[in-house]
Amino acid sequence: MFSFVARQAIFDANMNTVGYELLFRDSMTNRFPDVTPEYATAQIIVEQFLGAPLGRLKEYSAIFVNFPYELLVQGMAETLPKDRVIVEILETAKPTPQLLNTVKKLAAQGFRIALDDFALGDTWNAFLPYISIIKFDVRENTPDEISGYLNDKAHLLKDTLFLAEKVETQEEYECFRNMGCTLFQGHFFSKPVIHSANKLFQNQEITLKLMKEVNADSPDFGRIEALLKQDLALSFKIMRYAQNIVFNARGIKNFRSQSLKDVIFYLGTNELRRFVLVSCLTSVNKVKTDDIYYQSLVRAKFCELASAHSISRHAADDAFIVGLFSQLDSIFEMPMADLLSQIDISASVMMALKEQKGPLYPYLQLIELYENHNWEEVSALGHRLGFNRSMVAELIKAATKWTNSIPSDVS
Structure with a gap:
């Protein structure tokens, strides 16, 4: 139940880390697996931006994400946080009018866009006013070719940063720094490092x-x-x-x-x-969800039902979320506060999950006491909420029945 990603650091001219490029991996083997670029990018989006939170990277770090043509024109880049992500156009993309319109839209929304391993001629001229960073592969193009391109397109590149990638020696670093590159990437600085996270x-x-x-x-x-x-x-x-x-x-x-x-x-x-x-x-997998998922669903439905039946009648929708997300910290093995900073929830849900207090927390506390067979405390807390132990048992039964009615994973 792990997701994998390789992060290769990106450095400035003073060799300070300023960002990372995310590279898809499906195991601890540090090479690109036999999958399509579309699948790889979709996995990066879901696993790194919608699944496991990015809070472990420094907040100021830029994150480069490779985008193939199809996912760009489908608007998938728009689903990522524009303050952190650099949208990197893969070298396989064709400079079509549709892609140009997509790039213009992203730039207008405030996204930064990088052009990667592109042909150095005039093919991409129309895109250059909207490009924040150009990445030059120093293994594919000579210093003279890159220098000639920069001189020829200077009028279109006034506000563009230049990144030299696949830099492997001190001499290459100094050469491209003197040429005007202010960002660097390559084995001379840092190899990609694989990270795994619960998924x-x-x-x-x-x-x-x-x-x-x-x-x-x-x-x-x-x-x-x-x-x-x-x-x-x-x-x-x-x-x-x-x-x-x-x-x-x-x-x-x-x-x-x-x-x-x-x-x-x-x-x-x-x-x-x-x-x-x-x-x-990205949903195809053969791993069945374990007991903690099942228990989270039972908790969610119980909290929803209990809030609706209690004397205080708090928002059932919020109570459901409290139960559903109550074990995220155990699933991800991360502090609850870090996880909650990644999603939009109400103040009362935040208080219940982060601080274990507030009007919604007693519903979660009640089912936790029930799970641990603390019957006297179940009776006392249930009484304060307006129902006895037998009613708590009935609500547990109803929540379990609802959870059992959910279709199992297709085997």
Whole structure:
């Protein structure tokens, strides 16, 4: 249950680390696996930006992500945080009018765009005003060829940074630094380093049902919400996705959503379809979710039911999220505070999960006490919330029945 990525550091002229390029891996073997560029980029998006949080990288670090042509024109780059990501156009991309329109749109939204290993002629001239960084492969082009290109296109490259990649010697570093390159990448500085992280797995059948519903002529948002609530991975990922979209569209970094229902209505049909597209591209796996996923779903439904039946009647949608995300720290083996900073949740949910207090926390505390067979404390807390131990048992039974009704993964 791990995701893998290789990070190769990018340095400035003083050899300070200023960013990383993310390179897809499917194991601790440090080479690109036999997959398509589209699959590799989709996995990077889901696993590094919607799944395992990026908080372990320094906040000021730029993150270079390779994008093949198809994913660019489909708008997949727009799903990532524009303040951290450098959209890197792969060398296999063709400079079509459609790609140019995509690049113009990304630049207008505030994304930084890098051009990687491109032909040094005039083919890409129309793109240059929108390019923030040009990457030169020093193994493919000689210093004279690169210098000649920079001199010839100087009028189009006034605000562009130049990165020399695959630098392997001190002499190459000094040569390209003197030429005007201010960013550097290569084995002379640092080889790619593989990192692994615990991975969220989606329920295959729920994912396929969600894909079908979202792509219907008239999607049923209530049905979409019901499907999302049946899958921990999809719920967490769509909240991270929504945070990126909110920031990119409105510049709001600390937007706090109230529920999955709010997220669905905010995103709308087109964004939901794009979310499902990238999620489904990466959802194929043969690993079944383990007991902690099952327990999280039982907790979620219990908290929802308990809040609706208690004397205080707190928001059932928020209570559901408290139960659903209550074990994220165990799944990722990361502090809960780091995880919650990656998603949009209400203040009351944040308080319950991060600080273990507030109006919603007693519902989570109650089911945790029940799981640990602390019957006297279950009775005391249940009484404060307005129901006895037998009613708690009935709510547990109802939550378990709901969880058991969720389709199992396709084997």
